[in-house]
Amino acid sequence: MRDHIPVVVQGRRRRAGRAGLAGLLWGAAELTVTVGVVVLLLVVHQVWWTNRQALAGAHEQVRELEREWTGPPALPALPPPANDPSPDPSPEPGSVPDPDAGPSRAPSPSDEGAPSPARKPPPQESAYGVLRIPRLGVVVPIAQGVDKRAVLDKGYAGHYAGSGQPGAEGNFALAGHRNTHGEPFRHINRLRAGDELIVDVRGKRYTYVVGRTLPETTERDTGVIAPVPRSVVKPEYGYSEPGAYITLTTCTPEYTSKYRLVVWGVLTS
Template sequence: MRLVVRTLSELCLTVGALIVLFVVYVLYWTGVQATSASAGQIDALQRQWTNTPVAATPAPGALPYAPGRGIAVMYVPRLGRDWAWPVLEGTGADVLKKGLGHYAATARLGGTGNFAVAGHRRTHGDPFRDFPRLRAGDAVVLTDGTTWFTYRIARGPYRTVPTDVGVVDPTPVKSGFDGPGRYLTLTTCEPEWGSSHRLVVWAHLDATSPVADGYPQALAG
C-alpha cells in the first residue's frame, strides 16, 4: 500500500510540474518568442524599405503579397504608445506567432476593398489583448514604408462566430458601410482565453500621407 501511495504521489507531482511548465510556456515563453520575432520582422521591414522603397501606389495587376512575408507595420494608439506590430501575409499558425496576419483573399493595404487582419488575443505576445477597448473614432495607422494609411474605426467591437466569414467581405454587411470603399477589418478571438467566438472591428480609410512628411497626426502626440 505504501508503494502504491508513494507511486501515486510521485505521479501527481510529475503531472503537476508538467502543468506548471505548460502554463509558463503558454503565458510567458510564447510571449518572449513573439516579441522577439515581431521586433525582428519590423527591423527587417525597415531595412527593406530603406534599401528598396516600395511604390507609393501599387501598379495595376501588382503581384500578390508573398506568403509569410512582411507587408506593413501597424500602430493603434488606443492600445498603447509603444504598441506596434508587423503585418505578415497569411493567417496560419506560423505567421501569427510572429505578428498579425493579413487574410490573403482580401484587399491590398490602402486599396479599394477590405484589408483584413487577424491577431491573437492571448499568447504569442497578446497583440490584441485589449481589443475590447477599441471605440468608434479610434485611429489604426499602418505604413508600408512609403505611405502612412490612417483608418478610423466605425464602431466598437462586434461579437460573432468563427463561421461568419462575411466579416471580411469587400463591403461587410454588418459593418454599416454603404457601398464599396477602402476598408480595414481587425479580428481576434473571444473570450479572452478561448476561441468559441470572434471580436471584429471595421474601419474606413481616413487619410494618407507620405512617410517623408513625418508621422501622421494620429501618431504625432
Template sequence: MTVRQKRRPVAAALWVTAEAAVTCGVVLLLLVVYQLWWTNLRAHAAAQRQVAALEQAWGPARADTSEESPGLSSPSASSPASSSAAVAAPRTGRPRTSAAYAVIRIPRIGITAPVAEGTSKTKILNHGYVGHYPRTAEPGQAGNFALAGHRNTHGEPFRHLDRLRVGDTVVIETAAARFTYAVERIVPRTSAADGTVLAPVPYSSVHPRQRMDGPGYYLTLTTCTPAFTSEYRMVVWGRLKAASER
C-alpha cells in the same frame, strides 16, 4: 502476514500516486508558464525584430508623417483607387505568402507589429505577427483590407482590441506609403463562421444591423473572444481617412 506487512504495499502505492500527481502538477504549471509567458516573450521579440528589419529596408520616412498630408483628401465611398486620395496606393502584385510586408500601429493599445500575408498560425500568427486575409484588399486599396491577430499567447498583438473606441486610429505602413484608418464600428462578438465580415463592403450575417454602407476603403481587424477562448470572434471596422507617401 502481519497487519504492518499488509499496509506496506498500500503505503507504497499511495506514495507513488502522490509523486505522480505532484509531477503532473509541475508539468501542467510549466505548460501554463510556457503558454502565457514564454510564447509571448519569444513572439514579441521576434515581431519587433521584424518591424526593425522592415523599417531599415524601407529607409527613412518622409519628414511629413502627419495624418493629413497636403494635397491628399480623405477618400470618399465612391472614389476610384486611382484618385488623388489614393496617390500612395500600394504596389500591384500580391505579397509572397507568409512574408512580412507592412507594419500596423494602434496608438490606443500601444501595438506595433509586422503584417504578413496569410493567417497561418504556425507560420504567421504564432510569431507575434498580424496576418492579412488572402483575397481581401491590400492597404490603401478600395475594398476591405482585413487582418487577424492573436488575443492571447504568442505575442498577443490584439490582446486589448476590446479597448478600441469609435474614432481611434489604426496606421498601416508599407514600403511606399502610410495609411491612416479611423475606427467606425465594433462588433463585440460574432460567430467564427461569420465570413461576411471580410466582404469588400463588410457586414455581419449573424448581426444584420452591423454593417458598413457602400463601396469604400475599409479596414477589418478580427480576433478571438472571450479572452483565452476561440469560440467567437470580435470584429473592428475602420475606414481610410488619410494616405501619405513615405
C-alpha cells in the same frame, strides 16, 4: 500458545496492508505532483515564453522593415550618350505595354495626396507592412496569409488572402492572436470610435479610424471580412456602402477560440 498465533499473524498482515496502501498513496501523490509540474511548465511556456519569443521576433522584423524602407535609395541610371543609337523606348503600335506600368495619362488634380495602394499582393507568408495602434501601444508586422505556424504564431498580424490591399477600395482584413505568441490583438476590445489604425507599407502610410465593433460572432461569419464588411450572423453590425475599410479579427473570450471579436475602421488618409 496456539491460541495466540492467529492474532500475531493477523497483526502482521494488517501492518503489511497498511504499508502497501501507504506506498500506493505515496506513489500516486508523486505522480500527481509530477504531472502538475509538467502542466505548469507547459502553461508557463505557452503563456509567458511564447509571448516573449514572438514579441522579440516581431519587433526585430519591424526594425528590419523600417531599415529597408529608410535605407539609401538605389543610384539612378546614367543618361545615355547624345549619339546613343538605341530606339525610342515607347511601345510600337500593336505591342503589349508593361501591365504594372498602369494607364498612360496625365495626372489629374484629384491625384494629389491620394493614397497609392499596392497593385498586387506580396509574397505568401512574408512580412511586408507594419500595423500601429497608438491607443494600445501596438506595433506589429503584417504578413500575407493567416497560417498559424508561419504567420500568427510569430506574433504577426496576418492578411486574409483575397481581401483588399492597404489604402485601396475594399476591405483590408487582418487576423491576430489575442493570447499567447505575442498576443498583438489582446486588447482590441478597448478600441473606441475615432481611434487610429495606421498601416505602413514601404514608406507609404495609410491611416484608418475605428468606426464600429462587433463584440462576438461565430468563426464562420465570413461577412465581416467581405469587401463591404457586414456580419451575416448579426446583420445589424457592419457597413452597407463601398469604401476603403480595415478589419481586425481575433478570438473571444480570452484564452478560447469559440467566437470572434471584430473591429472595423475606415480609411481617412
